[in-house]
Amino acid sequence: MSDVVIVEELVKRYGDVEAVRGISFGIRKGEVFGLLGPNGAGKTTTIHVIATLLRPTAGSVLVAGHDVVKEAAEVRKRIGIVFQDPSLDWALTAWENMYIHGLLYGLSGEGLNSRIREVLEFVELWEHANRLVRYFSGGMRRRLEVARALLHSPELLILDEPTIGLDPHTRARIWDYIREVRKREGMTILLTTHYMDEAEELCDRIAIMDHGKIIAEGTADELKSLVGSDVIIARFDRPACFQSGPVKECRELPDGRVEFVVENAAKALPQLFEMAREAGLRIIEVSYRRPTLNEVFLHLTGRELRDAPAEGPRPFAMMGRRR
Amino acid sequence: MGFAKAFGVMVYRQLKRFVKARGRLIMTFVQPLIWIFFFGVGMGSVFSFSNPVAESFIKQMFGGLDYMTYLTTGVVGMTVFLGSFISGITVLWDKQFGFLKETLVAPAPRSAVILGRAFGDTLVVLLQATIIALVAKAVAPSINLLGLPGALLYGFILGMGLTSAGIVISLRMTTPESFQVVMNFVMMPLMFLSGVFYPLDRLPEWAKAIATANPLTYAVDGVRYWLTGVSMHDPLTDLAVLIGISAVFIALAVYEFSKATIE
């Protein structure tokens, strides 16, 4: 079975900014594939190319065997997308938003009406169908966008940061919808996120993106195995690294702390304290974790995913013309 | 296949939005009424004389019409001109509220989406023009309302063209401020150099040149012909020129929209 999405050597440049710098990946039918990365990594740019809204600078993207540039209409038919930024018509009701979407995707009549009801019930918005979107809460709008993306039963569902800015309760609800859709409709899903827990919770495979490149790809477990078993992070009175005894790998982090990769932190910690004492180091702080995707990111880039520096303000995002 | 559906649904959307946007609804009616009222009362009093010689001289200047009739028929055309251009510009709001992305990822033919949109907006503007024509009849009884369908045909062609022009500008616009610039430096001069408020034949040559390239000139002339029987050009010439200018704008809008990305 060939992949639903095939991205090859994709490059996207905005003027001087190279947002995506030669990435390749494939998404298998029926899987949930995650692009995980900090702000400005190039996730949205990648998604917009896949969704035919941006022209790639170089490289190629196929969706269900169709080229996103040459056969844009074929690709558009097959995808449903929830954008990172809102894209609803606020002056209309939830139902009207759905109805317009349906006709733009070639549905109509009784089939459309019953499908609208079905998806609005699915995201628990049916009783609000006739309210103006303007009066919806952020979470309701997000759910409505998910419903709209599902309306035409796409082969590929694309979710760009589906839970950004939502409270934990609503987040959990959106996660439930995603799991449910996958189970019920066997839809292939591509999602981007900068939340490690979200990627870990939902995705079969994850590509970690940073500065326009994919720096690692695999299942959550495979990615974690890049780090080793456990990670001890310590701060001494002066930076120091030692690589003996239980320590498989050691390196200094930019913030002055030291990362030790060990087989089993519970056993290694007493030995590490001993080694520090012998080296005449004073331990200021120490913590250990089972590796999470954050450790993977830290390991690969030397930065923490959760506090990777945010990019400066975006230019007033505007539509332009292809050249 | 999807062309008719996409066209129809965009008409539906524009009409729905119009009905729901009370403020816009009210403003579009009130503004031309203000023009008729203040311009009409002011200029009407300047141009009305008890002396029959002066009176007939003035009438001759306005092609045999009294000023109120001249002005109000012009305002019908002007309503379409401004109203449809501003409708086209609302693509800018769709851009900012993100709805434009929804139309850009849809498989529906882009030409259907944009033409449906322009058509829906033009229908709204024609409704306004009709109401203005009825008000005009109240203050200028010599207006012939039987000519209204003919007048609305000119309004329709102008409306499709100007909505398209607004769409092209909003697709190319990088800041909302450019809208003000276009309004002040393009739309306002065109409004005054079109024969809405005064005849064009005594204007200086440069102003005449602008008026000749101005689609509003032909729409106003055609509308005035149908509502009063008086016109500067042959109404068929008006129609032909208007179709030509509008076709260019419509083609541009379809082209720009089919090429649009979210860069």
Ligand SMILES: Nc1ncnc2c1ncn2[C@@H]1O[C@H](COP(=O)(O)OP(=O)(O)OP(=O)(O)O)[C@@H](O)[C@H]1O
């Ligand atoms: N329209 C644009 N014009 C110029 N530069 C852009 C544009 N859109 C994005 N960029 C730049 O491209 C880079 C990647 O942006 P992108 O939105 O793809 O990142 P992201 O991973 O989605 O980030 P976030 O988590 O903030 O959504 C950033 O440096 C951004 O500033």
Ligand SMILES: [Mg+2]
């Ligand atoms: Mg993004």
